[in-house]
Structures are given as C-alpha cells and as structure tokens.
Amino acid sequence: MTDVLVMPRHLAIRILHEAQIAQPESIRGVVAARAGEPAAFLKNRDAVADGDALWANLWSHPQAEAIPLTSELRDGLLSLVVSLNTKGVLEMRAWRLIAGTAQEQVLKIRD
Template sequence: MNEVLVMPRNLAIRILHAAQIAQPESIRGAVYARGGEPASFVQGDDAAARGDGLWAVLWSHPQAEAVPAASELKVGLLSLVVSLNIKGVLEMRAWRLVDGAAQEQVLTIRD
C-alpha cells in the first residue's frame, strides 16, 4: 500500500504555516478530502473525530524529525508528520502502519 500521495501546494503551505506559528508547541489536526483529493486542514486534538472525508491525521514535531513512533500511528489511517527541526526548512512526511511498523509513503506536492 505504497501509493503516491498528492497534495495541493496551497494546502501544504497552510499546514506548514500552522505548524510554524505554533512552535515551540506542536499542532494536531486532520486533513479532509473532497472528491478523493486532500482539500482542507482542521486543527485541534479532536479534528479527526469528524471522520467523514478524513484523508489523514496530522501532528508536528517542533524539535524532532518528521518520523513517528509506531505507537503514534493507527491501523488504516494515513498520518502526516511535520518537522520544524531542520534549519530554515519545514518538512512534511506521510506514514502508514504496516505489519506493526511505520512505513513511509511517497508524498508529492502539486501546483
């Protein structure tokens, strides 16, 4: 289940901006899809509870790599992790739990 995931650039910018202005705190939230494509970001601990159209859950690691612990991932859910730990660069990576281990997914940004 290692498909290429595509996110619109404007959505990626909104997510990275939210993570950047929240630091040194982390953010939690969810990305929702419209027509199968990620379209909106809702911030908050309970954002994923809405469920309908959920594309991915998201959180940031202000001072760590964009790599989750397997315990942070949920079976069947795509997880996005944003890192602010890289000087001058923000990083967002996608992960799935596969056979009990975190497996990175290919995430591309399109205009």
C-alpha cells in the same frame, strides 16, 4: 509498490504555516478530503463536513524529525508528520502503520 500521495501546494503551505506559528508547541489535526483529494486542514476531527472524508491524521514535531513513533500511528490510516527541526526548511512526511511497522509513503506536492 507504494501509491504516490498528492497534496495541493496551497494546503501544504497552510499546514506548514500552522506548524510554524504554533512553535514551540506542536499542532494536531486532520486533513479532510473532497472527492478523494486532500482539501482542508482541520484542527478538530469532528469538523470534517458531511460529504468530506478523513484523508490523514496530522501532527508536528517542533523539536524532532518528521518520523512518528509507532504508538502515534493507527493501522492502515495515513498520518502526516511535520518537522520544524530543520535549518530553514520545513519538512512534511507521510506514514502508514502496516503489519505493525511504520512505513513511509511517497508524498508529492502539486501546484
């Protein structure tokens, strides 16, 4: 059974906005967590503050689906992929590399 990942709406909106304004380039960064909850999008992994933890790697695919290449994933680490290749709707999906296979995780957005 897969755990459900939950992200605050304000953070999801920030990430999608960053991906949108970067077009046609992709964005790369990380999501930092405070007290186990995703809390901030950072463009540099080194910017994760003391007391915070790495929650996920993140990047966008401006011209492709929100499906990672296996080579983009790191074993066990959560990865978020944003797609801008949709008509009027931005898409963000969560993935983990488990036993060499990309497996999608359930990602929910909460208010």
